[in-house]
Amino acid sequence: MDDAHSCLSSCFGKAKPYLLMVGLQFGAAGMYIITMITLNQGMSRYVLIAYRNSVAALVLAPFALLFERKIRPKMTLSVFLRIMALGFLEPVLDQNLAYLGMKYTSASYTSAIMNAVPAITFVIAAICRMERINIKELRGLAKVVGTLVTLIGALVMTLYKGPIMEFLSFGNSSTGHQTGSSGDSSGSNWILGTALILVGCCAWSAFYVLQSLTVKAYPAELTLSTLICLTGALQTSALALAMEHHASAWAIGWDSRLLAPVYTGIVSSGLTYYVQGLVMKTRGPVFVTAFNPLCMIIVAILGSIILAERIYLGSVMGGIIIAFGLYAVVWGKSKECRSVEGQVDLPIVVDPKYDAGTTLNVVDEEHCHKTVNV
8 A cells, every 4th residue: 555655656646747847838828718808898008917927926925925924035136136137037028028029910820839948948958967968868959949849839829820730729710819910910010029029038047047056046836936926026017117107007996907917917027937946846947937838728729719820830830840849848857856856976985094084986887087085
């Protein structure tokens, strides 16, 4: 009985990072649907982002104070500056640029371009030497090829529409909500919108990498997430006050204008930052971002059911390609983690005849030399 229990615990422990990341993608998909409806109803994107981060900070703060009061590390200037940078990269830069880019392009185009985040994160992590790139090893080649395949799948979903997949449409498209932007789709504005979205992707990727570094220097995930949301709330509120001078822009009611800040604040900011921090401690930023393309597939399905959106052949083809790319990256990361977990230190036995300060050369079975001071 004990063996079965330990086996189940071991299996759950190994599957936990995957389950958490898949769950986050469902939460992000819900955020996309709710936010799209709210913005289409006229809510200011600046106000929504400010409310979102404020709600996240208020919800997380009690848990951080309660559960981490004894293990909270000392705040240093370096960690504080990193937290300020994190609050600027994701809430201020990424979210605002993504919504502004959507104005000049469309919602579906924006969600597809956002799948460049895993590839950009992989490049940044490799530059920062947080990711090993060895294409001579199968796992290293899988990560590189998987990242490229994921990006190709996103481009297919964006550039190729194809016929409507009637058997995958669950609602009446005539009553569906328009997901695209009403913005000008001329060439110059389309290029500008794409550039804004790509800059937002770079900011989001930099956020992932910096969060991975910060959580190692400040290993109190709840407190760190609270501080990121708090600094993000302060910065986005200042921006919203500068852009929205009328009190009516800040008004909320018992509708999506209240649901959107509460849901996105709790799920998409607070909970997401916390779970990402937990997973990044053991898996790194590339593993976390590798699951982002799942959100686009989930949004396509939920949009068809809830918003009666049409599903096109290009979306299905792109989703299949993304699934293969995602599997390749996750497989490469899992093999890498198993390789690291399989490395054990050799026991060292020191003969009493050696005095303190003597240097020994220890040779393991693979003929790898190890120098030990005794």
